[in-house]
Amino acid sequence: MIDLRSDTVTKPTEEMRKAMTLAEVGDDVYGEDPSINALQELAAEMLGKEAGIFVPSGTMGNLVSVLANCERGDEVIMGTKGHTFLFEGGGISALGGVFPHTLTNQPDGTINLQEIEHAIRSNDDHHPRSRMVILENTHNRCGGVPISEKYTNEVATLAHNKGLLLHIDGARVFNAAIALNTSAENLTRNADSVTFCLSKGLCAPVGSVVCGSKDFIKRCKKIRKQLGGGMRQAGIIAAAGTVALVSMVNRLADDHQRARELSSKLALVKGLRIDMGTPYTNMIFLSMEETVRISPLELLDRLKDEGILIGKVDNRQFRLVTHYWISDEDISKVVCAFQEIIK
Numbered sequence: 001m002i003d004l005r006s007d008t009v010t011k012p013t014e015e016m017r018k019a020m021t022l023a024e025v026g027d028d029v030y031g032e033d034p035s036i037n038a039l040q041e042l043a044a045e046m047l048g049k050e051a052g053i054f055v056p057s058g059t060m061g062n063l064v065s066v067l068a069n070c071e072r073g074d075e076v077i078m079g080t081k082g083h084t085f086l087f088e089g090g091g092i093s094a095l096g097g098v099f100p101h102t103l104t105n106q107p108d109g110t111i112n113l114q115e116i117e118h119a120i121r122s123n124d125d126h127h128p129r130s131r132m133v134i135l136e137n138t139h140n141r142c143g144g145v146p147i148s149e150k151y152t153n154e155v156a157t158l159a160h161n162k163g164l165l166l167h168i169d170g171a172r173v174f175n176a177a178i179a180l181n182t183s184a185e186n187l188t189r190n191a192d193s194v195t196f197c198l199s200k201g202l203c204a205p206v207g208s209v210v211c212g213s214k215d216f217i218k219r220c221k222k223i224r225k226q227l228g229g230g231m232r233q234a235g236i237i238a239a240a241g242t243v244a245l246v247s248m249v250n251r252l253a254d255d256h257q258r259a260r261e262l263s264s265k266l267a268l269v270k271g272l273r274i275d276m277g278t279p280y281t282n283m284i285f286l287s288m289e290e291t292v293r294i295s296p297l298e299l300l301d302r303l304k305d306e307g308i309l310i311g312k313v314d315n316r317q318f319r320l321v322t323h324y325w326i327s328d329e330d331i332s333k334v335v336c337a338f339q340e341i342i343k
């Protein structure tokens with residue numbers, strides 16, 4: 001199968017499987033798993049933070065980051081298209097009594113600075129306490145668009161001046177760094193905390209890392225335990241995460257190149273429209289015009305018959321994500337299949 005539904009479908013590489021076989025392990029709840037400790041240190045170093053903590057998923061990474069900083073009734077400012085608002089089961093409210101104060105994401109994934117400033121509550125007993133701002137980089141629902149260092153720093157300055165914290169949901173922050181030709185550290189330097197996923201374009205089977213100050217990570221560790229995310233000999237999976245950070249970051253440029261190649265060819269297929277200026281990184285969002293005779297579900301079925309899976313995000317809108325397991329040959333096959341089906 002040529003699976004373009006998401007980069008979460010990536011399976012571990014040979015190098016990862018080997019590292020997993022050989023991984024030294026210990027009880028991580030006691031802090032004694034050398035493979036996990038090595039991954040956490042490397043991640044913190046790459047993001048310019050004091051410490052890191054391995055968590056089972058990006059969702060848990062964002063959740064512990066919010067819970068470690070917020071009390072019940074606190075408010076977190078985030079985009080209307082943000083992953084934490086849309087796709088994390090309302091966890092911050094269900095488990096932390098924290099509620100989202102959503103502001104419109106602009107097409108480039110940012111939130112207008114004046115709107116953020118205006119949304120921050122004054123110190124008044126009537127008001128909830130504004131505690132954090134969450135930015136997402138790359139911004140998934142805005143097309144995988146990378147968010148600049150300059151904008152991130154402006155938000156950090158604004159938040160800090162008003163006594164708020166900045167968290168970056170950097171599930172794909174390494175894609176952002178590669179696309180902007182900078183380091184992930186430059187994109188996260190002024191944030192108080194960052195979560196990133198090992199299990200997406202970086203190909204590790206499981207896991208995310210949260211990075212921040214030592215004191216913050218200590219609080220995260222307690223909350224991770226409360227959430228049932230304290231794992232034991234999880235160095236087996238962390239070992240793959242270290243391979244991901246060492247070997248899989250720079251090659252993300254290949255995924256971006258293949259996304260551009262695929263998008264430029266699909267743009268020529270009559271009846272297809274590439275959306276939102278994509279691809280910025282490894283995601284193509286596209287729509288099928290009303291003039292196309294087959295239905296969106298028929299398109300999915302016909303592609304599946306050709307061994308191709310793509311994601312459906314809206315009635316006539318689809319998402320195609322390139323990753324390590326998508327080759328140049330796959331790109332050609334996908335283009336041919338679309339040409340054949342939509343003619």
Ligand SMILES: *Cc1c(COP(=O)(O)O)cnc(C)c1O
Nearest residue numbers: 057058059060083136140169171
């Ligand atoms: C994938 C993703 C997450 C976390 O997802 P998990 O599936 O829980 O690892 C968080 N934020 C964004 C933007 C994502 O794309």
